[in-house]
Amino acid sequence: MSLHSPPPDVTLDKADLHYSDSGNAYGEFGIVPRDPEQPAQDIEAGEVSAVDISAMFARYPSLRPIVVDPILRATETCNLISATKIGKTHLAIGLAIAIRTGRPWLDRFTIPNPGPVLYVDAELHPETFTRRIKLIGEKMGVDPGELEGFKVLSLRGRGWDIDLIRLWAIGNAVNYRAIILDAWYRMQPIDSDENSNSDATRACNTMDAMAQETGAAVIAIHHFSKGSQSNKSIVDTGAGAGAMARAADTHLILREHEEAGCVVMDLAARSFPPLSPLVIRWQYPVFTVDDLLDPTMLKRDPFKGGRPRKSDRDAKKIVEEAPWTPQRFAQEFGTDTPTKREVIEGRANRAGLAFRTIGTLIAECEAEKLLYLHERKGSNAQFYARKSPELFADDGVSLSHTLPHTPTRARRGKRRVA
Numbered sequence: 001m002s003l004h005s006p007p008p009d010v011t012l013d014k015a016d017l018h019y020s021d022s023g024n025a026y027g028e029f030g031i032v033p034r035d036p037e038q039p040a041q042d043i044e045a046g047e048v049s050a051v052d053i054s055a056m057f058a059r060y061p062s063l064r065p066i067v068v069d070p071i072l073r074a075t076e077t078c079n080l081i082s083a084t085k086i087g088k089t090h091l092a093i094g095l096a097i098a099i100r101t102g103r104p105w106l107d108r109f110t111i112p113n114p115g116p117v118l119y120v121d122a123e124l125h126p127e128t129f130t131r132r133i134k135l136i137g138e139k140m141g142v143d144p145g146e147l148e149g150f151k152v153l154s155l156r157g158r159g160w161d162i163d164l165i166r167l168w169a170i171g172n173a174v175n176y177r178a179i180i181l182d183a184w185y186r187m188q189p190i191d192s193d194e195n196s197n198s199d200a201t202r203a204c205n206t207m208d209a210m211a212q213e214t215g216a217a218v219i220a221i222h223h224f225s226k227g228s229q230s231n232k233s234i235v236d237t238g239a240g241a242g243a244m245a246r247a248a249d250t251h252l253i254l255r256e257h258e259e260a261g262c263v264v265m266d267l268a269a270r271s272f273p274p275l276s277p278l279v280i281r282w283q284y285p286v287f288t289v290d291d292l293l294d295p296t297m298l299k300r301d302p303f304k305g306g307r308p309r310k311s312d313r314d315a316k317k318i319v320e321e322a323p324w325t326p327q328r329f330a331q332e333f334g335t336d337t338p339t340k341r342e343v344i345e346g347r348a349n350r351a352g353l354a355f356r357t358i359g360t361l362i363a364e365c366e367a368e369k370l371l372y373l374h375e376r377k378g379s380n381a382q383f384y385a386r387k388s389p390e391l392f393a394d395d396g397v398s399l400s401h402t403l404p405h406t407p408t409r410a411r412r413g414k415r416r417v418a
Helices: 040-047 053-059 088-101 126-139 162-171 197-214 243-247 310-321 326-333 341-350 355-367 389-394
Strands: 017-019 031-033 066-068 077-082 117-121 150-154 178-182 217-223 250-256 262-269 278-283 286-289 372-374 383-385
Touching: 066 088, 077 088, 077 197, 088 117, 088 126, 088 150, 088 178, 088 217, 088 286, 126 150, 162 178, 162 197, 178 197, 197 217, 197 243, 326 341, 326 355, 341 355, 341 383, 355 383
Parallel strands: 077 217, 077 250, 117 150, 117 178, 178 217
Antiparallel strands: 250 262, 262 278, 278 286, 372 383
């Protein structure tokens, strides 16, 4: 058998199958054999017809069953997209375990109808994948016996594309709640072009057909396009043709947060209300939600976008030379005369430091008496200098003389307290 051939137990051809909505109470969709007395083309023609809206009201009184609330429903397709080596597979395995066991995903998103899962892995060796499942399951508090029904189809090196995977899934369907395809770049149709909208549309139609024919939600693990993703809309982040994002029912992305080890999870879902982005923190071997971090603080490269200014080039050189310590921070960004905190933070941020790191370093500098806080009556602003307020007093120089007084403006809609 060649690498591109389906296994011996798959004898079905798509001409021998047709779609039926006579599934079980969960709403899954079964595959029934073609009537040998009726030509396949007649079946296909009979299935396509316009339906009066009154009949649709009666036939479809509610949406399809939820797989992950409020992210994904049965027979929907989903893209899970991020940069490489950021932890997509760990996150996807955690999602698969949640769908199988009914545990909330990320301790946040509920699984109303847990059930069997098929994980199609084309990236890892079976030994590596098995170890990851074991470690992630242990971290989630899952007993190995609870994972019965978690099926893994290991395809690394076999060269199977989405068409063969679809045929295999149809022939081995066991009422899967979800089928996860990891990773999409290894499963694209043979001789297709990732950047071609027509090729991407055909591949997405195959995913849709697999979802309808198995009753499962189909989740494709994909990667970002080149360049910074922080200023792009959600649906513009995936690599390749735009049809990939437009065709999916849910487009879920992970972008780096300015805090190291954290990513911002954001999504656009077709059949759910909008969901606010959230920050998840990498704590090997799983991600956990961090509600204390601001999801709008995406990591940005201050040195991209045109020729950098000389000050930025010098700052980048400084960043690459040595690690940041309180002593170095005070030397690079502190001044002998009191400087407003926002000015110090701006200089440090342009040098490549995250604001959270800047705040930590300022606090350490203050604790070690490398920077001193200077206060001014009538102002809530914070000023820092390498010299203490007592030294200014000894020199006969007050903070009110070294810094011009700027009245604090009252916030609109709030009363100033005298």
